[in-house]
Amino acid sequence: MDIFLQLIVNGLLLGGAYAIISIGLTLIFGVVRVVNFAHGELLMIGMYAVFLASQQLGWHPYVSAIPVALMLFVTGAVIQRFVIQPLLKADPHIQIFATVGVSTALLNLGLLIFGADVRQISPGFGAESFQLGELSIVSGQLVTFLMAIALVGGLHVFLQRTYVGRAFRAVSQHRYAASLMGVNVDRMYVYAFGLGAACVGLAAALLSTQYPVFPTVGSYFTLTAFVVVVLGGMGSLYGALIGALLIGLVDSLAGYYISPDLKEVVYFVIFILILVVRPTGLLGLGRGSE
Amino acid sequence: MKTFARKCLSLCAGFGMSLIAAGSVAAADLKVGALYPFSGGLALLGNESYRGLELAVEERNAAGGINGQKIALVKADAVDANQAVGEARRLTSVEGVSAIFGSYSSALAFAATQVTELAGVPYFELGAVSDSVTGRGYKYVFRSNPTAKNFAEGMVDAVTHVIAPALKVDPKSLKIAIIHEDSLYGTTISGFQKEKAARDGLNVVEILPYSAKTVDLSSLILRLKGAKADVVMQTSYQNDTILFFNQAKAAGFKPKALIGAGGGYSMADTATALGETLNGAFNVDFTQYETREEGAPGLKSFVALYTKRYGTAPRSGHSLTNYVGAKAFLDVLAAAGSTDKDKIRGAVMAYKKPVGSTASGWGFEFGEDGQNRQAKANLMQWQNGKLVTVFPKEVAVSEPVVGR
Numbered sequence: 001m002d003i004f005l006q007l008i009v010n011g012l013l014l015g016g017a018y019a020i021i022s023i024g025l026t027l028i029f030g031v032v033r034v035v036n037f038a039h040g041e042l043l044m045i046g047m048y049a050v051f052l053a054s055q056q057l058g059w060h061p062y063v064s065a066i067p068v069a070l071m072l073f074v075t076g077a078v079i080q081r082f083v084i085q086p087l088l089k090a091d092p093h094i095q096i097f098a099t100v101g102v103s104t105a106l107l108n109l110g111l112l113i114f115g116a117d118v119r120q121i122s123p124g125f126g127a128e129s130f131q132l133g134e135l136s137i138v139s140g141q142l143v144t145f146l147m148a149i150a151l152v153g154g155l156h157v158f159l160q161r162t163y164v165g166r167a168f169r170a171v172s173q174h175r176y177a178a179s180l181m182g183v184n185v186d187r188m189y190v191y192a193f194g195l196g197a198a199c200v201g202l203a204a205a206l207l208s209t210q211y212p213v214f215p216t217v218g219s220y221f222t223l224t225a226f227v228v229v230v231l232g233g234m235g236s237l238y239g240a241l242i243g244a245l246l247i248g249l250v251d252s253l254a255g256y257y258i259s260p261d262l263k264e265v266v267y268f269v270i271f272i273l274i275l276v277v278r279p280t281g282l283l284g285l286g287r288g289s290e
Numbered sequence: 291m292k293t294f295a296r297k298c299l300s301l302c303a304g305f306g307m308s309l310i311a312a313g314s315v316a317a318a319d320l321k322v323g324a325l326y327p328f329s330g331g332l333a334l335l336g337n338e339s340y341r342g343l344e345l346a347v348e349e350r351n352a353a354g355g356i357n358g359q360k361i362a363l364v365k366a367d368a369v370d371a372n373q374a375v376g377e378a379r380r381l382t383s384v385e386g387v388s389a390i391f392g393s394y395s396s397a398l399a400f401a402a403t404q405v406t407e408l409a410g411v412p413y414f415e416l417g418a419v420s421d422s423v424t425g426r427g428y429k430y431v432f433r434s435n436p437t438a439k440n441f442a443e444g445m446v447d448a449v450t451h452v453i454a455p456a457l458k459v460d461p462k463s464l465k466i467a468i469i470h471e472d473s474l475y476g477t478t479i480s481g482f483q484k485e486k487a488a489r490d491g492l493n494v495v496e497i498l499p500y501s502a503k504t505v506d507l508s509s510l511i512l513r514l515k516g517a518k519a520d521v522v523m524q525t526s527y528q529n530d531t532i533l534f535f536n537q538a539k540a541a542g543f544k545p546k547a548l549i550g551a552g553g554g555y556s557m558a559d560t561a562t563a564l565g566e567t568l569n570g571a572f573n574v575d576f577t578q579y580e581t582r583e584e585g586a587p588g589l590k591s592f593v594a595l596y597t598k599r600y601g602t603a604p605r606s607g608h609s610l611t612n613y614v615g616a617k618a619f620l621d622v623l624a625a626a627g628s629t630d631k632d633k634i635r636g637a638v639m640a641y642k643k644p645v646g647s648t649a650s651g652w653g654f655e656f657g658e659d660g661q662n663r664q665a666k667a668n669l670m671q672w673q674n675g676k677l678v679t680v681f682p683k684e685v686a687v688s689e690p691v692v693g694r
Contacts, residue, residue: 003516006512007509010508010509014506017505118560119563120532120563129539129542136540136541136542138540210536211533212563219503220503220529252508252509253509254509255506255509255510256510259498259499260498260499260500260504260507260509260513261499263509264501
């Protein structure tokens with residue numbers, strides 16, 4: 001029973017890590033309607049920034065969270081403005097190729113600058129674990145989990161209450177109609193992409209306490225992030241959170257009760273089954289919302 | 291069309307190279323090929339391996355070469371299996387080399403040997419570890435270095451000969467867990483471990499494969515904890531090694547001993563990333579530089595030679611491995627007294643050196659399959675941030691520390 005509880009806790013906490021990465025991806029998709037294949041590489045840039053801040057300035061990863069998020073906001077905005085925007089009226093697959101191109105370029109830039117070596121921060125708080133009764137919990141994982149929930153809540157308020165948030169929703173519903181209502185669509189896209197990238201910056205800071213950074217680190221997380229986003233319903237924030245927690249739980253339980261090398265098989269089977277029943281994902285808006 | 295153009299190109303390049311070679315090489319020189327990945331992802335360690343061969347050849351030439359002939363190395367860059375085939379063809383048919391040395395990577399060795407065997411040119415493998423390189427019934431493929439099987443058996447032997455005695459318990463009473471990443475590397479080594487452990491009557495309680503790209507090993511660690519594993523053998527790359535140590539520490543899982551199969555356990559970066567946490571971990575690998583000179587005569591002078599020639603200390607054990615193998619095979623070529631492939635095979639079979647007589651501590655004695663039987667992987671341990679050799683005794687620089 002203790003082991004079962006521990007597995008549930010581990011799964012939920014792992015789900016928190018998946019969630020924090022998926023939120024930015026689903027936001028970008030929901031508003032800009034671009035599948036951002038460079039998402040993992042944005043995470044890599046963020047993690048290197050956190051690593052450098054820790055190594056050169058002695059900053060704890062949690063301290064660098066805000067500056068790194070701002071830096072990635074700018075990076076994301078630049079990508080949107082100069083790579084995606086010129087292609088907005090092109091076919092979706094052209095936009096996808098553009099983000100794949102950005103991904104490859106950033107990955108190789110990382111290899112060029114930092115080499116293939118693995119680097120790890122030893123932050124103290126965030127890497128250590130504490131006991132809660134019989135359960136052992138890693139502090140950084142708990143922080144990540146709580147931050148993921150807070151971020152979803154915060155973004156929800158932002159989308160409902162602020163002008164920019166409402167403009168995001170208007171643009172995502174109908175780009176042309178929104179422009180007729182006086183919304184500057186291009187600017188909203190730049191903001192949305194930037195905000196999505198900033199979420200990845202936050203994720204980078206939170207994950208740096210537990211994971212080392214290397215140029216291909218993004219590929220370790222992005223496949224799962226895409227699964228989470230599709231599972232939750234593309235563009236749905238709450239969907240992404242629920243999807244991430246679900247995948248985390250399956251990962252943990254299947255890794256123990258079935259076999260560590262088969263856990264991906266199990267969650268992909270579940271993923272396919274859910275999509276068969278609900279093709280738009282758990283909280284998707286139904287057919288035609290994409 | 292594209293392949294045709296590529297063939298033309300490689301042909302031109304081949305002619306160009308052979309012209310250059312013909313210009314600089316005197317008629318009486320003995321030409322041998324050096325087939326390594328000099329560019330691409332494997333380039334760093336491919337180049338490090340080549341340096342070992344280069345040093346052995348330069349040393350031999352300075353001492354008069356082979357039976358009065360100077361040795362001329364013809365470099366061939368093999369980035370992948372396709373290129374290995376192309377370059378092996380160039381070496382055998384255009385360059386007309388008497389033998390080929392290689393190759394660092396098993397995939398390259400597989401591909402190149404298929405060409406050399408057909409062409410009847412002896413192939414000397416100095417670094418690739420996959421067992422099947424010499425297990426395919428080829429007559430003219432020979433290998434000096436230990437194989438994946440030696441690695442796996444070295445890990446199991448570490449339990450019987452080092453860990454159990456240090457804990458003062460019967461090896462059969464220890465609960466052993468085998469965990470490995472699930473690509474060819476991990477699967478091959480763990481397969482041999484399983485066989486060897488069963489032969490030795492050891493108690494294997496868990497065999498858990500996992501994907502090297504996983505971001506969570508906490509379930510696997512809970513399984514190991516649940517099975518009360520005393521000894522964990524891990525075959526892993528760098529990232530999963532780091533993840534495993536971090537998560538095991540967080541979960542409070544501390545087995546009596548951890549043994550790695552080279553890979554992530556051998557890299558200095560792993561030590562930097564993990565710091566203290568890695569101390570005490572065992573590792574089985576090719577001979578490294580923290581090894582006792584008595585059991586590996588010539589090790590210090592190799593390091594000195596290397597440093598003098600390249601201006602830096604050796605970057606990994608690969609150069610040493612290749613140097614020792616190349617020296618042996620150059621002796622063989624001298625003993626054969628001819629470039630006839632059967633005379634060379636005869637000389638390889640007749641070549642014998644006792645264990646502990648070379649700079650890596652290996653001996654030489656070749657089996658019918660062309661594999662050196664006297665090359666073993668050593669057991670090392672991370673102690674105070676350094677990877678030091680702890681077993682066998684003849685080459686150990688430090689005592690193994692277990693269960694502290």
